[in-house]
Amino acid sequence: MALMTARQYIDSLRELNFDLYLLGEKIDDWVDHPIIRPSINAVAMTYKLAHEERTHELATTRSKLTDEPVSVFNSLFTSTQDLVRKVKLQRELGQRTGCCFQRCVGMDAINAVFSTTYEIDWKHGTEYHQRFKAWLKNVQEQDLCIQGAMTDVKGDRGLSPGQQADPDMYVHIKERNDDGIILRGAKAHQTGTTNSHEMLVMPTLRIREGEEQYAVTCAVPTDAEGIRLIYGRQPCDLRKLEGSDIDVGNYCFGGQEVLTIFDDVFVPWERVFMAGEADFSIALVERFASYHRQSYGGCKAGIGDVLIGAAASMAEYNGVAKAAHIREKIAEMIHLAETIHACGLACSHEGKQMPAGNYQADVLMANVCKHNVTRFPYELIRLAEDIAGGLLVTLPSEKDFKHLEIGKDLDKYFKAAEHVPTEHRVRMLTLIHSMAFGTTAPSYRAESMHGAGSPQAQKIMIHRQTDMEHKKQLARTLAGIDPREDITD
């Protein structure tokens, strides 16, 4: 089967049978629901790019499994160049959607599970890797959208999965039988589940001995029996129900998160890729996290490009584009966005081949990349708010602008630079508003902070990935504590 078009992808979603809730109601027409649709559009862009002439090579590759063309999002990274392409594709998509396009989680999960199952099998003599390849082959052939499901709801953060008052705070194997396993628990902050055909369930932390039931990896259709999805509220979500576009800002695109409940979901063995091998849980978590921290070096730079363009436009519209302090601030925004991207590229170029054959981004630098992402987008937003002006949050509504009487007043009084229609100024303001406060702010702010792990998670990895003994030895040698180096040796 050929790669789906955006249209085909959207239509394919209609065949799913979700148990989905939004704003207190069960939603049936979810593909066309105005709150949900923008997030579907954002994923659809990943399909569109596969067919677009300029981006075709960026968005597709040849599958190692099928030797057929395949979406990069469903592919295995077979070289550092594949890792680099991934990050560049993500920047393009960030630029085109201005938000989270949700499909990276699956891509990163696929690669992490691929390399980890290989090593589990090698040590434990299991058959997970073959099963996984078979599953992945089908995913590639169907050009499905896959979601990675890692973060559990976690309960009390001070207790391990098995210590929780309620054993369901982490997804686990409630039962096993000859046919498969029964899953129970819930995953929080699930990006893009409602846009995906399947999800790849993974553990969220190091599972310790005695709690092996929590070490589970498997593939589950998003509309499997027992799966319930509850849609997370987005800032300004109701603006999407107003039937018009300006006040939403980024009208076409958006992110999406749900709570995914596994209410005794059956998973047959051929879809199970880890079932109790607690000793590999942390490897899987760290590999996924590192791939996903790499990802942010692409998408968040791309969203930053939109914000920079919007801020620069506002400066023009206001008539201050040439003010030195404005230019200084725009340069700073570019500098920060490019630093993020540089880190994303560096960890990709410096990736290494795993025993399973696919490539992993450099773990230390991927963490450094994401750690910068927990800071810089906030400063970019702050600078954009500075440049855009207070109107960002004091602008009347689109309905006011369209009002017969006062519309004229607003058009008159919100006019700034000549030749720039007031409406352009309003639209640019609402675009920035959507990124700073509105529907896409979670994509650029909260996700930059918490997606792929909170800042402290990266600090811990940065410590762990650093050869401190080597650094201390360098210092001791130069200090003359260890023998100094004889330069003419």
Place this chain on the structure above:
Amino acid sequence: MALMTARQYIDSLRELNFDLYLLGEKIDDWVDHPIIRPSINAVAMTYKLAHEERTHELATTRSKLTDEPVSVFNSLFTSTQDLVRKVKLQRELGQRTGCCFQRCVGMDAINAVFSTTYEIDWKHGTEYHQRFKAWLKNVQEQDLCIQGAMTDVKGDRGLSPGQQADPDMYVHIKERNDDGIILRGAKAHQTGTTNSHEMLVMPTLRIREGEEQYAVTCAVPTDAEGIRLIYGRQPCDLRKLEGSDIDVGNYCFGGQEVLTIFDDVFVPWERVFMAGEADFSIALVERFASYHRQSYGGCKAGIGDVLIGAAASMAEYNGVAKAAHIREKIAEMIHLAETIHACGLACSHEGKQMPAGNYQADVLMANVCKHNVTRFPYELIRLAEDIAGGLLVTLPSEKDFKHLEIGKDLDKYFKAAEHVPTEHRVRMLTLIHSMAFGTTAPSYRAESMHGAGSPQAQKIMIHRQTDMEHKKQLARTLAGIDPREDITD
């Protein structure tokens, strides 16, 4: 007349006859409108504190004009202690409302106009100061809520008022006659106009020769003939229309901004306090700005207290209150909020008496105070987002929590630390959400940036207020370029 209670204040607003628009409709029942009411409540808190035992002394003083008790918000600052009390009152109000309580603009305008009219009269032989005192006496006696109206819509920022294609881009005297003047133009980002009885119109920048019609200061009832108010959209405004409280976050309180259009508004001479004295325009602007930059050292510290308390609560609710990195971040938040307050206190204690008799906060430090406010609240928000976790933007709606079936699921799966009901966790998250993304985010973010002037305005004032020659001379003396100081001289 005694000081109004909060209830009396709210009732007094019902007597105003506004030409007010919100979301494309003319609003009549605006006092009870769910989008507007929280901002009225926030102002009402300023009235409440005047009657509360613990805060009575903080919120009231004896009028210099009437020798009667008067709200601090309508008072003249007669000492540095008055300036200090102002800032402490503002912190209390920020703590109690968690948002902008809108009444400071009037207080700061009153004091700036008081000192400036005194000096205009002294130089030009006018009678503005007496007029102003008469007006102010009435304001005090009626315990009115006054709004300061400074920021014009400005058109092209690269052009002066008189150079604009449309002369109405700055409020100006369109005509003068024996009875008074006719005002035309519009003021943007007007905080709290819809909650005020009158507004005090002021110019927004230095007026140059030949453009004297733009140098105008006067008092105008908020419901005067020809005044039209158009309400600014707030992020997540529609959540207030859902008829429930949790998802709003800060349900009771909020800020407010409107566009105020002056469509040929007549103002009688006894309410005119500057009419063409362009040479005093910049003095008035800078005095008002300095008072208002001082103000931010109170309110934004108080709102910060709420955010710190909310972040610390979330850490507890999540079970991580004792983690070292969490404690580090909370300490940083306190440090930043207290730095803001320290600057607000310092410029108050170091205030100076003006020729008119009232006190002005130290101008350099007031600008330094506000300049920190353009940075630190953003970092406080960033840290709060870090501590609160991703649930901040992925939480389902209140309606979902109240849903018969899925409500139980949500209650189960969003439970964290034992003994903390899930609902408490949800409420604390939505409170932080309202400050970071929602209805009160403009109060804590955009207003911190642009209120009382954008960052660059402070940088310019910091330069202007610094005795650079003195600093250079200090350096030259120590460097031995100027004669070095003989210590035993």
Place this chain on the structure above:
Amino acid sequence: MALMTARQYIDSLRELNFDLYLLGEKIDDWVDHPIIRPSINAVAMTYKLAHEERTHELATTRSKLTDEPVSVFNSLFTSTQDLVRKVKLQRELGQRTGCCFQRCVGMDAINAVFSTTYEIDWKHGTEYHQRFKAWLKNVQEQDLCIQGAMTDVKGDRGLSPGQQADPDMYVHIKERNDDGIILRGAKAHQTGTTNSHEMLVMPTLRIREGEEQYAVTCAVPTDAEGIRLIYGRQPCDLRKLEGSDIDVGNYCFGGQEVLTIFDDVFVPWERVFMAGEADFSIALVERFASYHRQSYGGCKAGIGDVLIGAAASMAEYNGVAKAAHIREKIAEMIHLAETIHACGLACSHEGKQMPAGNYQADVLMANVCKHNVTRFPYELIRLAEDIAGGLLVTLPSEKDFKHLEIGKDLDKYFKAAEHVPTEHRVRMLTLIHSMAFGTTAPSYRAESMHGAGSPQAQKIMIHRQTDMEHKKQLARTLAGIDPREDITD
């Protein structure tokens, strides 16, 4: 006796009989030693200001003990205005010396010991307070220079004083007898001991039960039997021995630190102000620390003024004073220096009276003040290095400039803006060099970091001084977890 002049102070030092070592040699002529003299000059400036017409009122006050004029440095703070004057005096001295003038440690120790001994006596029925007043009266009458001696050498930071392998890692009472006590141990980083007549020894941390011998406070002449002083090396110290002034930069003034060894030093009882009252050790430490953290809001702002003046001068000398980015950076430097000063003023104005009658600066804000000082001077230095240019560290030596042949070359090639002699440019560069890298860099960098406690010490105090329950209650009330406030109540 009247207040000493700078000359009298310097001469008075000649009568001391130090056991002092510098660069491996015992120093006898230390008052005139070129490495030491600048630090004496800096202290002498505190004496000079007491006699200077413009600064007389700033530098002196009337003693509460003797009702005679007394140096502010030997005075008790009897009001918040005294605290404010202290900080303003410190800024003046920072501006005049461009470095640490060393006498604040004693002033801060005097006030901390005064209030603590009062409370020890009240609880334990001891007579320390009277003894201390008698000692202080003499200090005031003689106009002595007092040094506060707090920081022990500490050994392993992970162990308490009594747990150390060597019991001498903290100064302690080795013996007590009828006449007094025998002190043993060493104090590190002792600012200005070699310029002081006496030192006031204090414990450096909370002393726990069973280790009471470490809870000791007493006054010791700096040249007492058994005291040995070892001078700390300063960056570029040898430039002071070259017999010329330019390369030193700040030629006249400098800081000073020594290691003070107490080799069984006898202290008679009338000079002992705490001897085993471990329960008051932490109070004394925190009071001193808070006074001293307040101090940095004065001196470091003053030194900042010099650096700002020097950077602005360099911009002029290089011909770039009007470049927008230079003006931006200078404004930032001013902003940072004034923020420090604002915090110093705020904690002073907000000081509170202690049971003993003297005033303590607000502890929370004093810590906030110092915590900013651990950051901002580093940024000021960075900006000054940016503005000054690379010549800061590539400039040839003064000897080269005076060389018959190459001197002409240098004069020609290091000429920048017309009308500015090359020598001025060189002098301004070496002044900045001395603050950034050279003899006064410890005063502005390391001391800003570690003086009065390292950053972490302030973070701990900031936590401790904050009423977190109040902040959490504010958040709970606004969130509707605690009952929401009825505004019309």
Place this chain on the structure above:
Amino acid sequence: MALMTARQYIDSLRELNFDLYLLGEKIDDWVDHPIIRPSINAVAMTYKLAHEERTHELATTRSKLTDEPVSVFNSLFTSTQDLVRKVKLQRELGQRTGCCFQRCVGMDAINAVFSTTYEIDWKHGTEYHQRFKAWLKNVQEQDLCIQGAMTDVKGDRGLSPGQQADPDMYVHIKERNDDGIILRGAKAHQTGTTNSHEMLVMPTLRIREGEEQYAVTCAVPTDAEGIRLIYGRQPCDLRKLEGSDIDVGNYCFGGQEVLTIFDDVFVPWERVFMAGEADFSIALVERFASYHRQSYGGCKAGIGDVLIGAAASMAEYNGVAKAAHIREKIAEMIHLAETIHACGLACSHEGKQMPAGNYQADVLMANVCKHNVTRFPYELIRLAEDIAGGLLVTLPSEKDFKHLEIGKDLDKYFKAAEHVPTEHRVRMLTLIHSMAFGTTAPSYRAESMHGAGSPQAQKIMIHRQTDMEHKKQLARTLAGIDPREDITD
């Protein structure tokens, strides 16, 4: 001829005949001069690595011109992998020397001149490229050390070369004749000239029409007739004359800068590679600058490694290695150093081939790399000062430690963690001191700021290298100002 060993390199310098001044004296024995030798050692390390088994491949390559092994420092970059190797080699050298090893300037100049001369010839029909290749071939065969000479002394920064009162403020062609040209002027901050055999002179800014004599590029032996070198003073330089090692800190290695005066220096035509082609001046400057900004992503990360190792060692020696705030700060230091390196790697991997055939690092990212370098090392130093403690600047001298009497005292009282000899603690402190304040501080601070261009130079390039129109178009499309993208198109 084979690649020189470190010993051969050092000996080869003895054959040069410098006109060199240091501290007011003409220096003959400069190779063994204790102030100069460490900087020679640092360069010698580049020779050593070419012979060391582990680093041989990193430090050498096969010449494109001679097909013989050649030092990377004299090589042309023939692929992005060459650019990457360069940055990794620089990190290794930064780690091994803890300072600037000076030889990069030449390498970067070689590559910039190579590609620029190719294009000059193509446009102007000149023969510079062939000449340059001939010269470079010899350099490679002799394994010479080349220095790039760009930065002019500049006079008044507000005036162009031709507008200066003194025409010698920029190096220029004073005369041309059949044999060659006569150079006049001076280059400031010349890194490593005294360690180099030849220098490659380049213009320092865009030369405009009518000032063509300033557009000059040529190769000049460092000891040519008319060349005079005046050594820049380093902080704490005199410590190197004390005859011992501890107080110097980084005893073996150091940086070096000189003022290079061209007093009518004759350069034959075969060594001239640009003589008046003003239209190519800015291309050459920007290419060199971009290569050199890339370089900082290697060396400054390597020096950072030493500082991190030293700070971590100090934490151990003090007994606080496990404190949470210390671990937090060390992680931050690693994060910053790796961000720098990531930027250096990214611009290398993303390099592009030039028409001449060699590769140029990505210009935008190279500028972003360097711009981070103007900030992060300062923060690394600040954190290291925090961790190291105040002893960094209060430590007595090595002579005191070796003093018969007081040496024992010092050894006793500066002992911290058990098992760590006091001397180790002292040595680690002086190493950090040398990087923060002392002989290698210029390598890590001032050079990070000003080397390869000051921060503003990068901001300008960041603007220029950004496709702002593209970013604005992205924003307009998402805002609906330009037609929104139809996702199902």
